Amino acid sequence: MAPKLPPQHSLQQSSTAVAGGQSHHEHHAQPKGIMRWLLTTNHKEIGSLYLIFSLVMFFIGGIFALVVRAELFQPGLQLVEPEFFNQMTTMHGLIMVFAAVMPAFTGLANWMIPLQIGAPDMALPRLNNFSFWLLPVAFILLLSTLLMPGGGPNFGWTFYAPLSTTYAPPSTTFFILALHIAGISSILGAINIIATILNMRAPGMRMMDMPLFVWTWLITAFLLIAVMPVLAGVITMMLMDINFGTSFFDAAGGGDPVLFQHLFWFFGHPEVYIMILPAFGIVSAIIPTFARKRLFGYASMVYATAAIALLSFLVWAHHMFVVGLPLTAELFFMYSTMLIAVPTGVKVFNWVTTLFRGSISFEPPMLFALAFVVLFTIGGFSGLMLAIAPADFQYHDTYFVVAHFHYVLVPGAIFAIMAGVYYWLPKWTGHYPHERLAQCHFWCSVVGVNLTFFPMHFAGLAGMPRRIPDYALQFADFNMLSSIGAFFFGVSQLIFVLVVVLCVKGGKKAPAKAWEGAEDLEWSVPSPAPLHTFETPPVFHRTHPSE
Amino acid sequence: MTEYEMVRKAGVQRTVIRSVAALIGMFAFAFALVPLYDVFCRITGLNGKVDTTAQAIVHEEVDQSRYVTVQFITRGSAGLPWQMSVATRQMRVHPGQAAEVEFTFTNNSHQESWGRAVPSVSPSNATAHVRKVSCFCFQEQLLQGDERLTVPLVFQLSRDLPEEINTITLVYTLYPVHNMAMGASVNNNNTLGDEI
Structure with missing residues (x-):
């Protein structure tokens, strides 16, 4: 996925100056080998680093998931100890959320936002380098806890106190440190993205002219700035409870474990939108391109995204319906959660209406985007079922919840990332991805995802609890299906790696405007995009009068 | 540096300062929630x-x-x-x-x-x-x-x-x-x- 470097740039260092000033800077000899990647301040190279890191972590987190699924293939304890099983469910969640999905979106933002708004680079290129290189540090530290005495984190990715304080393994302090570093990385990335979008747009491009991927990322970055400090606060309190004798979450000293859940989900619910809003942006770019129509309801898409982001601060306690909330609170959080279905429905409606009477072709990015719309909507509907407080008492902590959030995260966030990768690969590498192989990857993924996660709905409704290595016999068939699906899905992701590697190495040459219906600014630069683009700001032509 | 670039640089600085202020504010807010939660629970009797x-x-x-x-x-x-x-x-x-x-x-x-x-x-x-x-x-x-x-x-x-x-x-x-x-x-x- 590394960008092809045109020869004239190969001896020049990418600029370290604040964007806009680099044309006046003298160029030093570019460092070679590893130092080039350690020191790079180029948004395209850093974007590629983010994406490669995310792909590696996707496979590591995937292997953890396969350990879980292998143990659950049959009832009884066969392969791993329950303690290790708990570490696997926890690490799978943590790695996928913080090391796979979030860096993938940041990588796409790094690559595409400057290109889509006509900026020469991100606003703060050196900060950009720093925020990427924090990530390997954080996750090597996190993964190393698996080798420590007492094992790694085993309390679930939500790390509820007192499981994560009083009863936690000794490695928890390392887990906290790793999460702090990853959090700093996200925050710095978010500041950079906001600074870029607000200040670096091509002259003449107004906010309401920005592509939706830029808009959704702007809103996501605001969410990150609002809630990552809360996460940092929570884990700092945990750190003090564990090591310095405070009692934030310890009832013995006047604290309250339920407070942990309130604080965690005040971060956690906006966090799940952080993982889906950029996906909305990607899909909103792909569907108009391959339907060869303008996106229906651009302005309503922007407002719907903002509405979802604002509502995300008012719904956190729907994760805690069974902690003993008073009736008023149960009702408030139930209705506010259901309210989110309205702006989300606006978005799904707009995508479907964009497709209506479109001249649709089914290239790989479009296949993934269409699967996103259908399967994400299924995940949204099971979310509505979970939002009903009295029904949630039945569903809480069962596999129904697991089915729900995997439907919104795997065929939701991950499919959108893959759609984005297939969509922009021609721009990154100058070659189209191999069509047949990409189709094969798509169909294997769709079958695998549904085979893995659809049976979980039934197992959950029948009462199978989450995070338990053994289960009652009546759940055996559903679990066997899920496990087969999981291994099928996992192996078929190797096709994705193959397609990407082949595409970097060669393939059908792509022109600057790689897709017939693509309109945004990134398609005006050559494919592959040279290391430096838009060094003089482009003139932005409004392709359509915005409302 | 052209005037356009100067304006840009000032804008980036302003955005960064505001973002960092928001960050610090939210971090403090997380800690402020602890006593607020306690007071809220005592007044309403929630949480027993x-x-x-x-x-x-x-x-x-x-x-x-x-x-x-x-x-x-x-x-x-x-x-x-x-x-x-x-x-x-x-x-x-x-x-x-x-x-x-x-x-x-x-x-x-x-x-x-x-x-x-x-x-x-x-x-x-x-x-x-x-x-x-x-x-x-x-x-x-x-x-x-x-x-x-x-x-x-x-x-x-x-x-x-x-x-x-x-x-x-x-x-x-x-x-x-x-x-x-x-x-x-x-x-x-x-x-x-x-x-x-």
Whole structure:
């Protein structure tokens, strides 16, 4: 996925100056080998680093998931100890959320936002380098806890106190440190993205002219700035409870474990939108391109995204319906959660209406985007079922919840990332991805995802609890299906790696405007995009009068 | 540097300063939520948090027309070799009537240790109507090795207890008291509850 470097740039260092000033800077000899990647301040190279890191972590987190699924293939304890099983469910969640999905979106933002708004680079290129290189540090530290005495984190990715304080393994302090570093990385990335979008747009491009991927990322970055400090606060309190004798979450000293859940989900619910809003942006770019129509309801898409982001601060306690909330609170959080279905429905409606009477072709990015719309909507509907407080008492902590959030995260966030990768690969590498192989990857993924996660709905409704290595016999068939699906899905992701590697190495040459219906600014630069683009700001032509 | 670039640079600086200010604000807000949550719970009685200071008996007419069942649950905790038992598992009282029930603490180890029983009331909307006149839960307890201690709980349900409540559960959970929390209230801090 590394960008092809045109020869004239190969001896020049990418600029370290604040964007806009680099044309006046003298160029030093570019460092070679590893130092080039350690020191790079180029948004395209850093974007590629983010994406490669995310792909590696996707496979590591995937292997953890396969350990879980292998143990659950049959009832009884066969392969791993329950303690290790708990570490696997926890690490799978943590790695996928913080090391796979979030860096993938940041990588796409790094690559595409400057290109889509006509900026020469991100606003703060050196900060950009720093925020990427924090990530390997954080996750090597996190993964190393698996080798420590007492094992790694085993309390679930939500790390509820007192499981994560009083009863936690000794490695928890390392887990906290790793999460702090990853959090700093996200925050710095978010500041950079906001600074870029607000200040670096091509002259003449107004906010309401920005592509939706830029808009959704702007809103996501605001969410990150609002809630990552809360996460940092929570884990700092945990750190003090564990090591310095405070009692934030310890009832013995006047604290309250339920407070942990309130604080965690005040971060956690906006966090799940952080993982889906950029996906909305990607899909909103792909569907108009391959339907060869303008996106229906651009302005309503922007407002719907903002509405979802604002509502995300008012719904956190729907994760805690069974902690003993008073009736008023149960009702408030139930209705506010259901309210989110309205702006989300606006978005799904707009995508479907964009497709209506479109001249649709089914290239790989479009296949993934269409699967996103259908399967994400299924995940949204099971979310509505979970939002009903009295029904949630039945569903809480069962596999129904697991089915729900995997439907919104795997065929939701991950499919959108893959759609984005297939969509922009021609721009990154100058070659189209191999069509047949990409189709094969798509169909294997769709079958695998549904085979893995659809049976979980039934197992959950029948009462199978989450995070338990053994289960009652009546759940055996559903679990066997899920496990087969999981291994099928996992192996078929190797096709994705193959397609990407082949595409970097060669393939059908792509022109600057790689897709017939693509309109945004990134398609005006050559494919592959040279290391430096838009060094003089482009003139932005409004392709359509915005409302 | 052109004027356009200068404007851009100033804009980036302004954005960064505002973002960092928002960050610091949200970090502080997370910590501010801890006391806010506590105050919120105490005012509304949510979460079963009761006053941990003694209240005076209010002499009001006893409501003879209704009975309320009060249940007592005691729970031990890891790390404290104590047993806690209650003279009666449940009793029936009229709102407004003062009642007394005896709790017994037994230290099963041969060493003295400090512990504390933390109360909780369920349902939470009854919390504000349970008036504790005297309770062992107001402070830490010291038990010598093998000591057995019987202490009373004197309480009163207020007359304005909501109509729909006819059972109230009082839960006491024992916790060891660590060195840290003890400094203020103990002079000889040689043997204290062990860390979990």
